[in-house]
Amino acid sequence: MKGLPAAFTRYRIMAWVTGVVLASATVWLVVGRLFLDYGDAEMRPALYGYLWIAHGWLYMLYLITGVDLAFRVRYSVGRTLLILIAGTIPFASFFAEAAVHKDLKKRELLPT
């Protein structure tokens, strides 16, 4: 289990970064659609598009850290997939990160 705490830290960082970017983009999307006429592509500012592009690439990194962690902890296929998919659902990566954290602590795999 050498390297697990570092792998968890990497996963944790990506869960938060990906989660924050996806959450901001989602909130922006909802506000834009409801109040700012974003149905019309010309109304959307460039930063809005960049946020979605950023999420796409950040999710790639999230996948790598997530799979690396799942291999190290030897999570089941189903559990691994849940962790990975959490990076595409708004706010879900925060819960996935918390669940993994709790699980690793319970199994005493993290230094206290």
Next chain:
Amino acid sequence: MLQLALTPRWLLLLLVLVAFVIATVLLGRWQWERTQSILDAERAAASQPIPILDAFPDRQPGQVPDDMPSESIGRPVIVTGQYDPGMQAIITSRSLDGEAGVWVVTGVPQPDGTVAAVLRGWLPDAGDAGSAVPSGAVEVQGVLQPDEPFYVDAPIDGDQTVVISSGRLARMWGAPVLPGFVVLQQERPPVDPAPIPVPQTVQTADVPFPLQNFFYAFQWWIFAGFGVVVYVRWLWIEAGREEEPALAVD
């Protein structure tokens, strides 16, 4: 490792992997086609002529903006109105197909008080019959071009000068001239004799690129490869665990 791969559980996982790879490859292709169709639609929209004043969207009516929006450079536009006989400039030292001559630029006042400069075309010399300003309503279809940026200090001699720029034309005509000029391609009703239309100098600026869809296409394809890597790595770990069970104990 091969033995393990042929067990029912791993064959099922292989099936899932194949389905995943097919799905992601198709999804990537879908985003790729979306990228192309967005580009096609944008290009089709950009090749439709728009009224000249619509090429300057961020503008108060009657105001002349400092610059032409970059997306309007090379934009097909339609200018309607009447040529103003008091607003014609002869741009000297312009050749066409190697023959020396001049360009004729004439102002078409717009309803809001601004003036669109139309490069009607080339003539062998300023006294040619084609330089006469046509009267009556015209509809000019042409391409919007930016001001010529050179010889900014060149002199103005009556109605003659050497460079087209809206600032210079505004001084010559005493009128608010819109940035850039329209290179005439067709006009209705046809004028005869008329200057020979000249080719546009600056090509069309391209439309915005749908970067998001373009990247998504590649990301789907990367997912496909990622799925294969995960499958193989997983199999490798499991096979190692079965061969050396003692080491697998945490």
